[in-house]
Amino acid sequence: MKTVQAQKKRIVIVDDDQIFATVLQLSLKKAGFDASIISTPKDALQFLQQTESYASLFIIDFDLEDSQNGRDLCRIIKATTNIPIILLSGDTSEDTATSCLYAGADYYSTKPYRLQELIAQIHVVLRSSQAVREQISEQPGLIESAGMTLDVNTRILSYENRQVSISERECAVLTLLMAKFGQENSRDTIYYSIFGKEMHPLSRSIDNLIARVRKRLAELTSDFIVLPSRGGNYRMAKVDTAQRSCA
Numbered sequence: 001m002k003t004v005q006a007q008k009k010r011i012v013i014v015d016d017d018q019i020f021a022t023v024l025q026l027s028l029k030k031a032g033f034d035a036s037i038i039s040t041p042k043d044a045l046q047f048l049q050q051t052e053s054y055a056s057l058f059i060i061d062f063d064l065e066d067s068q069n070g071r072d073l074c075r076i077i078k079a080t081t082n083i084p085i086i087l088l089s090g091d092t093s094e095d096t097a098t099s100c101l102y103a104g105a106d107y108y109s110t111k112p113y114r115l116q117e118l119i120a121q122i123h124v125v126l127r128s129s130q131a132v133r134e135q136i137s138e139q140p141g142l143i144e145s146a147g148m149t150l151d152v153n154t155r156i157l158s159y160e161n162r163q164v165s166i167s168e169r170e171c172a173v174l175t176l177l178m179a180k181f182g183q184e185n186s187r188d189t190i191y192y193s194i195f196g197k198e199m200h201p202l203s204r205s206i207d208n209l210i211a212r213v214r215k216r217l218a219e220l221t222s223d224f225i226v227l228p229s230r231g232g233n234y235r236m237a238k239v240d241t242a243q244r245s246c247a
Contacts, residue, residue, distance in 0.1 A: 009056035009126060010034040014044050014073065015088075016065050024059070031119050040066050041073040045141045045153065048081065055083050057126060062089035062100065071103045075172065075193055076152050078104030079143050079179035084125045088113060095197040103193040143174075145181035146238045148224060150174050157220060164220045166213075169194060173209050177226065177236040184233040210234055 011033050015021040021037045028035040038044045041064060048055070058077065062070035074085050087105040089096055097108045106125045109118060143150045149158045155171045157164050166174065172194045176185050187206045191199035199206070210226055217224050225239050 008032070008034045010036070010054060011057050011059060011122070012036055012038055012044070012047065012055040013059045014038045014041070014064070014070070015059075015061040016040065017061065020061075027115055028119075028122075033122075040064065041068040041076075042066070042153075044073060045076065048077070049141070057122060058083060058085045059122075060085060060087050062087055062091065062096065071100050071105075071193070071196065072172070074100065074105050075103040075175055076141065079152075079175045080141060084128075086118075086121065086125060095192075098198070099192040099196040102189045143178045145178040145236070146224070148178070148221075150178055157216060159221045159223070162220055164216055166216050169209055170213050170216060173206075173213050174236075177213070177234065181236055184229055184235045187232045187234070190234070206234075 011028055013021050013024055013028075013035060015024075015037065016039050018037070018039070021039075025035040025037055038047055044058070044060075058074075060070040060073055064070050064073070068076075070087055070089070074087060077083060077085060084106045085104065086107045086109065087100045088109050088111055089100070090111040092110050097110075100108045106128070107121050109121070141151065141153045143152065147159060150156075150171070151158070152171055152175060155166050155168065157166055157174065173190060176190055176193065188199055190209075191197075191203070191206050194209075195205070214226050217226070223239055224236060226234055226236050228234055
């Protein structure tokens, strides 16, 4: 981990609409921020891997024309750094806003945004996140928990000298479970952050995804398990020697 202190807060805009991004960049500079533009999720993750790079806050467009949308990028950044994120979208639906917040966004705003309101919210988010102490993972895109590593770029799960390939949705579930290793994730949170809408009461989608994740873990090692809890929540844990001997 590295600690970066800067007099000017640096805001990174991730948007593939260059005209919109440039207008926002100029507005933020007039408001006293240092602002830069990145066009794709891949470039955003590469930016974080550069040792000289830092960001006080990300403003990410939800509707990126890429295999990963803004919500996906938000989930990855939040799993590997503590950098605050504001998501922007032209979608006014409650489901989209809720799913972005569940994915880790600190604030969600619809387009067209009101500039002064957005700038005020930037200040609020920066204060609440104590962004003067930005701590950036030395390897963004890599999530490590108890010796297990997930590369969200290649979707490779590794432990000791073994590795297994996983699907995009399996990767999304593991991103959430490993980022909160040992803590509970609700089925609603997982569903919202992956599918972007409210879960139907009879839906078994998350249970089926968890079953697939357990299968991938079993292919890799017997040292980890995904445990259910009352209320349908899930958490990832390491199986110690005592638990294994009692099984």
